[in-house]
Amino acid sequence: MATGRTHRPATRSRGIPEATVARLPLYLRALTALSERSVPTVSSEELATAAGVNSAKLRKDFSYLGSYGTRGVGYDVEYLVYQISRELGLTQDWPVVIVGIGNLGAALANYGGFASRGFRVAALIDADPAMAGKPVAGLPVRHTDELEEIVTENGVSIGVIATPAGAAQQVCDRLVAAGITSILNFAPTVLSVPDGVDVRKVDLSIELQILAFHEQRKAGDETAAVRRTGTAGRPAAAAREGRKGPDGDVPAVMPA
Numbered sequence: 001m002a003t004g005r006t007h008r009p010a011t012r013s014r015g016i017p018e019a020t021v022a023r024l025p026l027y028l029r030a031l032t033a034l035s036e037r038s039v040p041t042v043s044s045e046e047l048a049t050a051a052g053v054n055s056a057k058l059r060k061d062f063s064y065l066g067s068y069g070t071r072g073v074g075y076d077v078e079y080l081v082y083q084i085s086r087e088l089g090l091t092q093d094w095p096v097v098i099v100g101i102g103n104l105g106a107a108l109a110n111y112g113g114f115a116s117r118g119f120r121v122a123a124l125i126d127a128d129p130a131m132a133g134k135p136v137a138g139l140p141v142r143h144t145d146e147l148e149e150i151v152t153e154n155g156v157s158i159g160v161i162a163t164p165a166g167a168a169q170q171v172c173d174r175l176v177a178a179g180i181t182s183i184l185n186f187a188p189t190v191l192s193v194p195d196g197v198d199v200r201k202v203d204l205s206i207e208l209q210i211l212a213f214h215e216q217r218k219a220g221d222e223t224a225a226v227r228r229t230g231t232a233g234r235p236a237a238a239a240r241e242g243r244k245g246p247d248g249d250v251p252a253v254m255p256a
Protein backbone atom coordinates (compact mmCIF):
# COMPACT_ATOMS: atom_id res chain seq x y z
CA MET A 1 0.00 0.00 0.00
CA ALA A 2 2.91 2.32 0.49
CA THR A 3 3.07 4.66 -2.45
CA GLY A 4 5.84 7.12 -1.80
CA ARG A 5 7.75 9.33 0.59
CA THR A 6 6.40 12.38 2.32
CA HIS A 7 7.57 15.63 0.82
CA ARG A 8 7.43 18.65 3.06
CA PRO A 9 8.01 22.17 1.77
CA ALA A 10 11.07 23.93 3.25
CA THR A 11 8.65 26.49 4.68
CA ARG A 12 5.54 25.52 6.60
CA SER A 13 2.14 27.02 5.93
CA ARG A 14 2.43 29.70 8.61
CA GLY A 15 5.74 30.86 7.17
CA ILE A 16 8.07 29.20 9.69
CA PRO A 17 11.02 27.52 7.94
CA GLU A 18 11.58 23.82 8.68
CA ALA A 19 15.08 24.59 10.01
CA THR A 20 13.50 26.93 12.59
CA VAL A 21 10.92 24.29 13.53
CA ALA A 22 13.76 21.82 14.08
CA ARG A 23 15.41 24.25 16.56
CA LEU A 24 12.23 25.05 18.52
CA PRO A 25 12.51 21.88 20.68
CA LEU A 26 16.11 22.89 21.56
CA TYR A 27 14.91 26.32 22.76
CA LEU A 28 12.03 24.73 24.60
CA ARG A 29 14.30 22.32 26.45
CA ALA A 30 16.62 25.16 27.53
CA LEU A 31 13.67 27.39 28.49
CA THR A 32 12.00 24.61 30.49
CA ALA A 33 15.21 24.20 32.51
CA LEU A 34 15.22 27.98 33.20
CA SER A 35 11.53 27.90 34.12
CA GLU A 36 12.16 25.04 36.57
CA ARG A 37 14.77 27.26 38.24
CA SER A 38 12.20 30.12 38.31
CA VAL A 39 14.39 32.33 36.10
CA PRO A 40 12.02 35.09 34.86
CA THR A 41 13.90 36.47 31.84
CA VAL A 42 16.78 35.43 29.63
CA SER A 43 18.94 37.22 27.08
CA SER A 44 19.24 35.90 23.54
CA GLU A 45 22.95 35.20 24.14
CA GLU A 46 22.30 33.17 27.32
CA LEU A 47 19.49 31.21 25.73
CA ALA A 48 21.48 30.62 22.53
CA THR A 49 24.36 29.20 24.59
CA ALA A 50 22.00 26.99 26.62
CA ALA A 51 20.35 25.70 23.42
CA GLY A 52 23.65 25.30 21.53
CA VAL A 53 22.56 27.71 18.78
CA ASN A 54 24.05 30.91 17.39
CA SER A 55 22.32 33.98 18.95
CA ALA A 56 21.65 35.78 15.64
CA LYS A 57 19.91 32.63 14.40
CA LEU A 58 17.90 32.48 17.63
CA ARG A 59 16.69 36.08 17.23
CA LYS A 60 15.71 35.37 13.63
CA ASP A 61 13.89 32.18 14.69
CA PHE A 62 11.98 34.04 17.41
CA SER A 63 10.99 36.77 14.97
CA TYR A 64 8.95 34.12 13.11
CA LEU A 65 7.03 33.61 16.36
CA GLY A 66 6.52 37.37 16.65
CA SER A 67 8.73 37.37 19.76
CA TYR A 68 11.35 40.11 19.83
CA GLY A 69 12.23 40.35 23.55
CA THR A 70 12.74 43.63 25.38
CA ARG A 71 15.99 45.55 25.00
CA GLY A 72 18.04 45.33 28.19
CA VAL A 73 15.64 42.78 29.73
CA GLY A 74 15.58 39.89 27.29
CA TYR A 75 12.83 37.36 26.72
CA ASP A 76 10.12 36.44 29.20
CA VAL A 77 10.85 32.75 29.92
CA GLU A 78 7.29 31.64 30.77
CA TYR A 79 5.78 33.40 27.79
CA LEU A 80 8.33 31.90 25.41
CA VAL A 81 7.68 28.41 26.84
CA TYR A 82 3.99 28.94 26.12
CA GLN A 83 4.60 30.39 22.63
CA ILE A 84 6.96 27.63 21.51
CA SER A 85 4.78 24.89 23.03
CA ARG A 86 1.77 26.29 21.20
CA GLU A 87 3.71 26.51 17.92
CA LEU A 88 4.87 22.90 18.27
CA GLY A 89 1.33 21.73 19.05
CA LEU A 90 2.31 20.71 22.57
CA THR A 91 -0.50 22.53 24.33
CA GLN A 92 -2.69 19.57 23.43
CA ASP A 93 -2.38 15.94 24.46
CA TRP A 94 -1.01 13.53 21.80
CA PRO A 95 -1.85 9.87 22.36
CA VAL A 96 0.94 7.64 21.08
CA VAL A 97 1.13 3.89 20.48
CA ILE A 98 4.39 1.96 20.66
CA VAL A 99 4.59 -1.18 18.51
CA GLY A 100 7.23 -3.79 19.39
CA ILE A 101 7.66 -4.09 23.13
CA GLY A 102 11.10 -5.71 23.33
CA ASN A 103 14.16 -4.13 24.93
CA LEU A 104 13.76 -0.78 23.19
CA GLY A 105 9.95 -0.58 23.20
CA ALA A 106 9.83 -1.32 26.93
CA ALA A 107 12.54 1.28 27.62
CA LEU A 108 10.57 3.87 25.62
CA ALA A 109 7.36 2.96 27.43
CA ASN A 110 9.14 3.51 30.75
CA TYR A 111 10.58 6.86 29.68
CA GLY A 112 8.83 9.57 31.71
CA GLY A 113 9.86 12.32 29.28
CA PHE A 114 7.03 11.53 26.83
CA ALA A 115 4.17 12.13 29.23
CA SER A 116 5.75 15.26 30.70
CA ARG A 117 5.89 16.73 27.18
CA GLY A 118 2.28 15.93 26.34
CA PHE A 119 2.81 12.56 24.62
CA ARG A 120 0.60 10.09 26.47
CA VAL A 121 1.38 6.45 25.75
CA ALA A 122 -2.10 5.15 24.96
CA ALA A 123 -1.13 1.54 24.24
CA LEU A 124 1.74 -0.88 23.86
CA ILE A 125 1.37 -3.41 21.05
CA ASP A 126 3.36 -6.56 20.29
CA ALA A 127 2.95 -9.56 17.97
CA ASP A 128 4.12 -12.08 20.56
CA PRO A 129 1.00 -13.78 22.01
CA ALA A 130 2.99 -14.66 25.14
CA MET A 131 3.33 -10.94 25.93
CA ALA A 132 -0.36 -10.09 25.60
CA GLY A 133 -1.74 -8.81 28.90
CA LYS A 134 1.67 -8.55 30.57
CA PRO A 135 2.16 -5.17 32.25
CA VAL A 136 4.94 -2.90 30.98
CA ALA A 137 5.26 0.59 32.44
CA GLY A 138 1.85 0.10 34.06
CA LEU A 139 0.06 -0.78 30.80
CA PRO A 140 -0.99 -4.26 29.65
CA VAL A 141 0.68 -5.20 26.34
CA ARG A 142 -1.96 -5.60 23.62
CA HIS A 143 -1.71 -8.02 20.70
CA THR A 144 -1.24 -6.73 17.14
CA ASP A 145 -4.62 -8.23 16.22
CA GLU A 146 -6.10 -5.25 18.08
CA LEU A 147 -3.92 -2.59 16.41
CA GLU A 148 -6.59 -0.95 14.22
CA GLU A 149 -9.15 -0.94 17.03
CA ILE A 150 -6.66 0.62 19.48
CA VAL A 151 -5.70 3.39 17.06
CA THR A 152 -9.32 4.27 16.31
CA GLU A 153 -10.59 4.07 19.88
CA ASN A 154 -7.82 6.27 21.25
CA GLY A 155 -7.72 8.74 18.36
CA VAL A 156 -4.01 8.05 17.97
CA SER A 157 -2.14 10.02 15.31
CA ILE A 158 1.46 9.17 16.26
CA GLY A 159 2.91 5.67 16.15
CA VAL A 160 6.34 4.55 17.38
CA ILE A 161 7.85 1.50 15.67
CA ALA A 162 10.34 -0.54 17.72
CA THR A 163 10.00 -3.88 15.95
CA PRO A 164 12.77 -5.76 14.11
CA ALA A 165 13.53 -4.19 10.71
CA GLY A 166 11.84 -7.02 8.80
CA ALA A 167 8.46 -6.29 10.42
CA ALA A 168 8.60 -2.49 10.32
CA GLN A 169 7.09 -1.82 6.87
CA GLN A 170 4.15 -4.12 7.49
CA VAL A 171 3.54 -2.49 10.90
CA CYS A 172 3.86 0.94 9.28
CA ASP A 173 1.29 0.02 6.59
CA ARG A 174 -1.18 -1.15 9.23
CA LEU A 175 -0.69 1.97 11.35
CA VAL A 176 -1.21 4.21 8.32
CA ALA A 177 -4.28 2.25 7.16
CA ALA A 178 -5.69 2.66 10.68
CA GLY A 179 -5.36 6.44 10.40
CA ILE A 180 -1.94 7.26 11.84
CA THR A 181 -0.26 10.17 10.07
CA SER A 182 3.05 10.49 11.99
CA ILE A 183 5.56 7.72 12.63
CA LEU A 184 8.70 7.67 14.73
CA ASN A 185 10.75 4.77 13.41
CA PHE A 186 13.52 3.14 15.45
CA ALA A 187 13.88 0.09 13.18
CA PRO A 188 16.93 0.25 10.89
CA THR A 189 15.01 0.36 7.65
CA VAL A 190 13.62 2.99 5.29
CA LEU A 191 9.82 3.10 5.41
CA SER A 192 7.61 3.95 2.44
CA VAL A 193 4.55 5.97 3.30
CA PRO A 194 1.83 7.72 1.32
CA ASP A 195 1.79 11.49 0.93
CA GLY A 196 0.55 13.21 4.05
CA VAL A 197 2.34 10.83 6.43
CA ASP A 198 5.43 12.10 8.25
CA VAL A 199 8.21 9.71 9.23
CA ARG A 200 11.04 10.61 11.60
CA LYS A 201 13.83 8.10 11.97
CA VAL A 202 16.03 7.61 15.01
CA ASP A 203 19.17 5.58 14.50
CA LEU A 204 21.81 5.64 17.21
CA SER A 205 24.18 3.48 15.16
CA ILE A 206 24.22 6.13 12.42
CA GLU A 207 25.06 8.78 15.01
CA LEU A 208 27.89 6.56 16.28
CA GLN A 209 29.16 6.07 12.73
CA ILE A 210 29.29 9.85 12.27
CA LEU A 211 31.26 10.15 15.52
CA ALA A 212 33.58 7.39 14.29
CA PHE A 213 34.15 9.44 11.12
CA HIS A 214 35.16 12.46 13.23
CA GLU A 215 37.34 10.31 15.49
CA GLN A 216 39.13 9.00 12.42
CA ARG A 217 39.59 12.56 11.16
CA LYS A 218 41.00 13.65 14.54
CA ALA A 219 43.39 10.70 14.55
CA GLY A 220 44.42 11.61 10.98
CA ASP A 221 45.02 15.25 12.00
CA GLU A 222 47.10 14.11 14.96
CA THR A 223 49.24 11.87 12.73
CA ALA A 224 49.68 14.71 10.24
CA ALA A 225 50.75 17.06 13.06
CA VAL A 226 53.32 14.54 14.30
CA ARG A 227 54.65 14.26 10.75
CA ARG A 228 54.78 18.07 10.44
CA THR A 229 56.26 19.04 13.78
CA GLY A 230 57.50 15.84 15.31
CA THR A 231 55.22 16.64 18.27
CA ALA A 232 51.75 15.36 19.07
CA GLY A 233 49.04 17.65 20.43
CA ARG A 234 49.49 20.57 18.01
CA PRO A 235 46.76 20.03 15.38
CA ALA A 236 44.27 22.30 17.11
CA ALA A 237 46.69 25.19 16.98
CA ALA A 238 47.43 24.40 13.35
CA ALA A 239 43.73 24.35 12.60
CA ARG A 240 43.15 27.68 14.33
CA GLU A 241 45.93 29.21 12.28
CA GLY A 242 44.41 27.71 9.11
CA ARG A 243 47.69 25.99 8.19
CA LYS A 244 47.59 23.25 5.60
CA GLY A 245 48.95 19.80 6.22
CA PRO A 246 51.60 18.20 4.05
CA ASP A 247 48.91 16.71 1.81
CA GLY A 248 47.28 20.09 1.34
CA ASP A 249 44.40 19.21 3.66
CA VAL A 250 42.90 21.84 5.93
CA PRO A 251 41.52 20.39 9.18
CA ALA A 252 37.80 20.45 8.50
CA VAL A 253 34.99 21.52 10.79
CA MET A 254 32.10 19.23 9.94
CA PRO A 255 28.46 20.00 10.64
CA ALA A 256 27.22 18.23 13.80
Ligand SMILES: NC(=O)c1ccc[n+]([C@@H]2O[C@H](COP(=O)([O-])OP(=O)(O)OC[C@H]3O[C@@H](n4cnc5c(N)ncnc54)[C@H](O)[C@@H]3O)[C@@H](O)[C@H]2O)c1
Pocket residue numbers: 099100101102103104105125126127128144162163164165167170171185186187188202203204205
Ligand atom coordinates in the same frame (compact mmCIF):
# COMPACT_ATOMS: atom_id res chain seq x y z
N1 LIG B 1 17.13 3.43 16.59
C1 LIG B 1 17.99 3.05 17.47
O1 LIG B 1 18.85 3.78 17.86
C2 LIG B 1 17.87 1.66 17.95
C3 LIG B 1 18.51 1.24 19.11
C4 LIG B 1 18.30 -0.06 19.51
C5 LIG B 1 17.49 -0.90 18.75
N2 LIG B 1 16.93 -0.44 17.61
C6 LIG B 1 16.04 -1.24 16.77
O2 LIG B 1 14.80 -1.30 17.45
C7 LIG B 1 14.16 -2.52 17.15
C8 LIG B 1 13.84 -3.26 18.44
O3 LIG B 1 15.05 -3.59 19.10
P1 LIG B 1 14.96 -4.46 20.43
O4 LIG B 1 16.33 -4.62 20.94
O5 LIG B 1 13.93 -3.87 21.33
O6 LIG B 1 14.43 -5.86 19.83
P2 LIG B 1 13.63 -6.99 20.60
O7 LIG B 1 13.84 -8.23 19.81
O8 LIG B 1 13.98 -6.98 22.06
O9 LIG B 1 12.09 -6.53 20.47
C9 LIG B 1 11.37 -6.55 19.29
C10 LIG B 1 9.90 -6.74 19.65
O10 LIG B 1 9.13 -6.58 18.48
C11 LIG B 1 8.11 -7.55 18.49
N3 LIG B 1 7.63 -7.78 17.13
C12 LIG B 1 8.20 -8.50 16.13
N4 LIG B 1 7.44 -8.44 15.01
C13 LIG B 1 6.38 -7.65 15.30
C14 LIG B 1 5.25 -7.22 14.56
N5 LIG B 1 5.07 -7.55 13.29
N6 LIG B 1 4.34 -6.44 15.19
C15 LIG B 1 4.52 -6.07 16.47
N7 LIG B 1 5.56 -6.47 17.23
C16 LIG B 1 6.49 -7.25 16.64
C17 LIG B 1 8.76 -8.78 19.11
O11 LIG B 1 7.79 -9.69 19.62
C18 LIG B 1 9.60 -8.14 20.19
O12 LIG B 1 8.91 -8.05 21.42
C19 LIG B 1 15.11 -3.27 16.21
O13 LIG B 1 14.73 -2.98 14.88
C20 LIG B 1 16.45 -2.65 16.52
O14 LIG B 1 17.34 -2.75 15.43
C21 LIG B 1 17.09 0.82 17.22
